[in-house]
Amino acid sequence: MRTLKALAEVFSLDFRGDPDTVIDGIGTLANAVPGQLAFLANSKYGAQLASTRASVVVLSAADADNCPCACLISDNPYTAFARITHLFDDGDDIAEAIHPTAVIDVSARIGNGVRIGPYCLIGRNAVVADGAQIHGHCVIGPDCHVGENCVLLPRVSLVKRVHLGQRVRIHSGAVLGADGFGIAFHEGQWIKIAQLGGVRVGDDCEIGANTTVDRGAIEDTVLENDVRLDNQIQIGHNVRIGAHTAVAGCVAIAGSTRIGRYCLIGGAAGIIGHLDICDKVVIGAMSLVTHSIREPGEYVSGTPILAKPEWRKNAARFKQLDAMARSLNALKKTQE
Amino acid sequence: MRTLKALAEVFSLDFRGDPDTVIDGIGTLANAVPGQLAFLANSKYGAQLASTRASVVVLSAADADNCPCACLISDNPYTAFARITHLFDDGDDIAEAIHPTAVIDVSARIGNGVRIGPYCLIGRNAVVADGAQIHGHCVIGPDCHVGENCVLLPRVSLVKRVHLGQRVRIHSGAVLGADGFGIAFHEGQWIKIAQLGGVRVGDDCEIGANTTVDRGAIEDTVLENDVRLDNQIQIGHNVRIGAHTAVAGCVAIAGSTRIGRYCLIGGAAGIIGHLDICDKVVIGAMSLVTHSIREPGEYVSGTPILAKPEWRKNAARFKQLDAMARSLNALKKTQE
Amino acid sequence: MRTLKALAEVFSLDFRGDPDTVIDGIGTLANAVPGQLAFLANSKYGAQLASTRASVVVLSAADADNCPCACLISDNPYTAFARITHLFDDGDDIAEAIHPTAVIDVSARIGNGVRIGPYCLIGRNAVVADGAQIHGHCVIGPDCHVGENCVLLPRVSLVKRVHLGQRVRIHSGAVLGADGFGIAFHEGQWIKIAQLGGVRVGDDCEIGANTTVDRGAIEDTVLENDVRLDNQIQIGHNVRIGAHTAVAGCVAIAGSTRIGRYCLIGGAAGIIGHLDICDKVVIGAMSLVTHSIREPGEYVSGTPILAKPEWRKNAARFKQLDAMARSLNALKKTQE
Known part of the structure; x- marks a missing residue:
């Protein structure tokens, strides 16, 4: 039972209204029903506040006077809301055990409290550290390391030499550690270059559904801590992405490019290989980066859409x- | 045994030629061999008619006089051809049974005549309605609903809270119901927002291979009836796509955008978040939509390709x- | 134990330095440690040669005099390096056997020396020829043919009527042979066109992670010999790609387009349907090809990225x- 007062205490927020107001779910300002909590973080939606049917709204002190119902007050309502959402999440569906159909190599090491779903494969010398959750149908290949409290949703492939830090969350269909695209042209045909590196993923990263991160040719492909990748992103071999950088869906980053910290890469943008992008760069949706960027700021290519x-x-x-x-x-x- | 006369009757078409002509397959006008049926729907290919070796051609009345062989006559030869193709399809390869290796949660409900292939996982409170075919290696997560006569080809993930209408067809590698990309930036790092909504897919939709449709943050991501998605499309959380809209491969649609009915979205186009696209809009291949569109018509961005x-x-x-x-x-x- | 002399002999290269120099790994010029072999193929990196700590460098005769350590000399150092890398590859992790959990249809034919990993499905009338390696969780559907010595990494789908030549390598999450996107609009709704063709892949092709190659509508989708596809590429139905063409990640090629031999398609480029691209065409990253190309050369669209x-x-x-x-x-x- 979550009451207004309890939420205020847990998240150290001020509140107005009946402390015993019960909150049983989350809604949008526009469509919430009584019993639900909504949030107002963007003044663009301020007009929806007056007519909301939510029982509680998370908002800034400036908006509190206009709130027709109980409220939780935060300097940063969006962050407060983000934290509260997890109370209403029913979690991932995975038993607290290792399913008997998981095929685990004798050389693999499995930590305490690890959960492994049906039909998973855990390969040669793989490590799954304490508290990790590996949902059904995941394939963890040779020499991979899954850090503490990682969550791999169903059907994730860690192909080879993939090292995950702690609390990494990877969504269904993602493939990490596949061969980088390394080929040499010789006498009319292609010769494959063996991909001898791996992938290193820092702590607290999230990797979206069907995203691919290739392993390095010689050294490793690297995602530093707290990198956030949306769905269907392609990260070429030997790319390095700095901490706290977020990448929207369908972005393609070619081999050996280095991206700084705190960057935001817009959806379906492309970055060619062997570039250096400094910290705090914002790339517009579907823009193509063809040269290194040495100044923070926002960059765009393309033309406006027209009839x-x-x-x-x-x-x-x-x-x-x-x-x-x-x-x-x-x-x-x-x-x- | 399919004869010209039988096809004419089944599809209510006029015909010319020997009613007992046997048709044992489908070919193109250019490459068909005797015994095959071809079609002529686009006058651009009219020149191929005179030399075709097909035994039967589906065409319009206007073209019938120029046909060197038997023909089936339709006001809409392409539609007639589309319907006829299914007679020559040998269907999907799946046994009429539930494979013993499928792991089905005790709380799941499985309808009559359902087929479930090897190694499928059916989670907590999932429903698979009558006549559905779930090919091998599919993962149907908690609180998912697969409507009557749906077909999930091998290796489809319905991660969580995905509701499919009737006769939905989903191709290999597609992921529906993964977490939407919701993060809040706070004091130098990202905080994840739990994704509490689901995905609702209407009747008669088709979803291509490796396409991803995220579940909503608070409310649902919605595909209305008869939406057709090609491969490798990314649909962000809380997007709504109107009935009868078709989306070509590799399109990226960012969160909370609403697309109308009867739209055609060209391949690899992008649509940024929180936009409204009205009915009957056509978006050019690889165009980027950056503002709402309120008038039906065709819209394009980009520059011509040059040496x-x-x-x-x-x-x-x-x-x-x-x-x-x-x-x-x-x-x-x-x-x- | 790999010595300088042994490598020189195996690859028919000249060398300088102590023939007994032992090489135990591969590194980059900049970061190699003693015992490792590096390469110098691009004069841009020439400055790194003087300070390299590698024990052996593969380079051209012109650079040999500046090499501070032992070297292997080649007219084409990159090719020589490509070949050498395979000596240091520990290969794919798959047992020399057919795993008992593989579900193999009685009508399938399995060659000599075939390895099949856990939980694979091999369908009706499928063929897996001698020496092929099918890693865990692969699905090989009806009427598919896997040629000699092919390697399918974990979680590859060959949906239906996919014919692979010899030595084809396919990465995790790839889907070949899903339905092409064929629909006809009739009286306000879409009618599906059955996809009656297949996919034919030549010898020595490589297909990247999460790439999709649809099967043809009537005839086949074709990749000729030695076609190299990176990750997350979408190949529409009835496309034909000429021998030795390489395609970078995230490219989208729409239906019925024909691409010549020895083409290079840049990352995230798009090619609309029903075009003809001649041999030896280079397409720039993220460029959109909207008309046929009849002259070899490099083609680009788009605008430069700007602040x-x-x-x-x-x-x-x-x-x-x-x-x-x-x-x-x-x-x-x-x-x-």
Whole structure:
């Protein structure tokens, strides 16, 4: 039973309203029903506050006077809300045991309190540290290390030489440690380069569904601590991503590029190989980074979306841009 | 044994030629061999008709006179062809039974005539309704519902709180119901927001291989009826896609965006979060939608592909565009 | 024990230095430790040679005089290095046997020396030829053929009618032979077109993690010999990719497009359907190909990445480009 007073105490928040108000779920400001807790973190949604049916709203002190119901007050309502959500999460569905169908190599070491779901494979010299949860159908290959309290949702592959820190969470379908894309062209055909490195993932990282992180050619591919990867991201071999960087879905980062700390990479952006991106860089959605970036800030490529007839006539001029610039310069000279 | 006459009857089509012509397969106009049925739906391929070796061609009345062989006549030859193809499909390979290796939670409910392949996992409170086919290696997590006559090809994950309508078809490697990408930045690090919503998929949807559809943060991510998703698409949490919308491969749709009915989203297009796209919008391949669209029609972004030397000199001018526009305006003023 | 002399003999290379130098691993020029072999193939990294701690460097004759340690000399150091790497690869972790949990249809044919890992499914009329290695959790569907000495890493799906040549290597999460995206619009809803073709993959191809290759609608989707696909690529139905073409990660190729031999497709590029791309075409990263290409060479689309304020003011002019061109032409006429 979660009451307003209990939440205020657990999260060290001030509150207004009946301390015994019971909260039995989470809703949005617009659609919450009585009994639910909502939040207001963005003034854009302030107009929804007056009419909310939520029983409690998490908001800033500035908004408290306008709240029609009980509230929890935070300097950072979004963070407070983020923390509260976990009270209402029913967790992952996995038994507190190692399922008898898991195939575990005799050389693997399994820690205390580890849970392993049905049909998992744990390979040669793999380590699964204390408290880790490996859901069904995961494949943990040779020389992999799953740190303490990691959670691998169903159907994750750690192919080879993947080292996870603590509390890493990996979603279904992700593949870490597959061969990097290393090939040499010789006399009309491709020769494969063996990929002898691994993948090292720091503490508190999250890796989305169907994301791929290749293992390094010689040295390792590295995600530092608290890197957050959304779904369907491709990280090439020997990439290094700095701590606290967040990457949105479908981003492609080519081999050997280094990305700094506290960067935000927008959805479906691309970064070519062998670049250096410094700390605190923001890349726009679907932008392509083709050179190193040495100054923090926001970077974008591409053109605005237009109705097709408008797009067509303007895009047709793109290939005349250089000629236009030359004509313009010539005209300016004439003018002078 | 399928004869011209039998097909004409089953699909209510007129025909010309020997009613006993036997059709034992499907071919293209260009490469069909005798015994096969081909189709002509696009006048662009009309020239191939005269030389086809097909035994039967599905075509419009206007093309029938030019057909060198038997034909089936339809106002919509492509639709007629689409329907006929299913007669020649040998179906999915799955036994009419529940494989003994499937691990089914005691709280799960399994309907009549359900087929479940080897090594499937069916979790807590999951429902698999009558006639559904769950191929091998599928994982159906807690509180998921698979509607009547759905087909999940091998290795599909429904992670948590995924509700499928009837006759939904999901391809190998797709992941529905993984955590949405919800994080809050606080004092130098990321805090995860529990993802408390689910995914609701309407009737007759199809979801491609390795496509991901995240579950909602608070409310649900929704695909309405007859939504068609190709492969490797990423649908963020709380997206809503209207009925009959088709999305080509590799599209990325960020969180909380709403897409209307009867839209066509081109391959590898991107749509940023929190937008509203109205009904009957067509988005060009690899275009990026950065604002809401309120008028039906076709929208495109990007520049034409050029040979690299030509591209380089024109692209270099892109960053001078504003200066060029200002110069041009100045010149025009001088001129006046 | 690998010595300098032994390597020189095996790979027919000249060498300088103590023939008994022992090599126990591979490193980069910059970070190798004694005992390791490094390579210098790109003069850009020449400065690292003087200070390398590697025991042996593979390099060209021109660089040999500057080498501070033993060296192996090759006209093509990168190729020589590529070959040497395999000596230091510990291979894939799979027992020399068929695991008892593999579910193999009675109609399937399994060759000599085949290894099949735990929980694999081998379907109706499937063939796994001599020496193939099928890692755990692979699903090989009906009428598939795995050629001699192929390697399928864990969790690969060959859904239906997929024919692999010899020595094909497929990474975790890849899906070949799923339904192509074929739908016909009729009276307000979509009708599925059965996908009656297959996938044919030539010899020596490699297919990356979570890449998808759909089976054809009527005829087959084809990868010729020695095609190299990186991760998360989407190949639509009836695409044909010529021999020795390499495709970087996240590329999307729409249905029925034909790509020539010896092409290089940059990361996250897109190619729309029904095009013809000739041999020896190079496509830039994230470029979109919208028309057929009949001349070898390099092709690019898109705009350079800019700091956001600079991007914004220039991008805003993109939609005025046609008007600018018209104004400019008018001014030029006035001038004449």
